[in-house]
Amino acid sequence: MPVIDDDDSPALDPARLSFRERVRDGRVVPIISDPAIFDLVLGGFQAFVARYARYVKYPGEGQPDLVTLVKYHKHVPQPLDDQVIKSDYLNYVKNHVLRMARTAGMDQDTLDSATAQIDKVSASEFANLLGYPSFSGGRSDPLLTVASLPFKTILTTSPYTFVEDALRRADKTPRTEVCRWRQDLKDSIKSVIDDEYEPTEKSPLVYHLLGLDRYPDSLVLTEDDYLDYLGNICQGKDDDRADFIPALVRRAFSDDLVVLGFSLDSWAFRVLYSGLIKRRGKPGNRGVCGIQLPDTPAEHSFLQDYVKDYVERETKFQVFWGDLPTYTQRELQPIQ
Secondary structure (H helix, E strand, O other): OOOOOOOOOOOOOHHHOOHHHHHHOOOEEEEEOHHHHHHHHOOOHHHHHHHHHHHOOOOOOOOOOHHHHHHHHHHOOOOOOHHHHHHHHHHHHHHHHHHHHHHOOOOHHHHHHHHOOOOOOOHHHHHHHOOOOOOOOHHHOHHHHHHHOOOOEEEEOOOOOHHHHHHHHOOOOOEEEEOOOOHHHHHHOOOOOOOOOOOOOOOOEEEEOOOEOOEHHHOOOOHHHHHHHHHHHHHOOOOOOOOOOOHHHHHHOOOEEEEEOOOOOOHHHHHHHHHHHOOOOOHHHOOOOEEEEOOOOHHHHHHHHHHHHHHHHHHOOEEEEOOHHHHHHHHHHHHO
């Protein structure tokens, strides 16, 4: 920012601050996707989905999305209730982490010690026992980059607490909260947010929008879950007593947003955009919002033009084409 010597100059409109300045000012809220967390910590989301498709014996061709696979697994060969399907999914994630550790050459004593606790701990805790996340990239690790910035609230659609691990590595004390998007979840899960709580840079809030692994019932995993979630988070808006989203989290959607690791056609992005981002005031009232999208091959460049036009015109986000590590290296690390 330039030096202003005139004491009578009007105060700068915060909406005119640049993205980097707004990050430093604590006015930007990141939203990190579950696939991004998988890519950074658990060996890659698409590889995991391909393995899960084989696990559920999905008969179709191509690469179905996770929601389709869960829906198939829920109904074939016999119907399973939500609690069973979600617990089974999280157990599969644990076994995925165990397989990763074995492949990486983890010593047998550590493997045996973790395996003995597989049914007693959450998927995140099980991963921690096996050394994940490793943060092997050091200062260039995207999660550590995000954790080192002065974000007061971090939103994520991942049910794992690896963002919190990164924040603790950055000498911060995060507070974890899960979206209690059904009444039974509000009744059974105690909130860590009270009327006096306000997130800070040193004690940020990590809000798990689509569930937390320590509460399997809270996961938004099936197609029905997404539809119920969208309906529930919309019906309580503007009524604090009935709202399933805490007021300070709704306010976070009014700040500038940086959306990391989403596909625009995913259930997670469509539900969040329709239910929370689009409904929180006019997009034009925000200052600078960004969205990181995966790059596309040159022969599909027309898709970039279409998406870029849609995102910038309809959602008012600036588009960055490229993977998450490249985005954090180019756009976030220089802020530190």
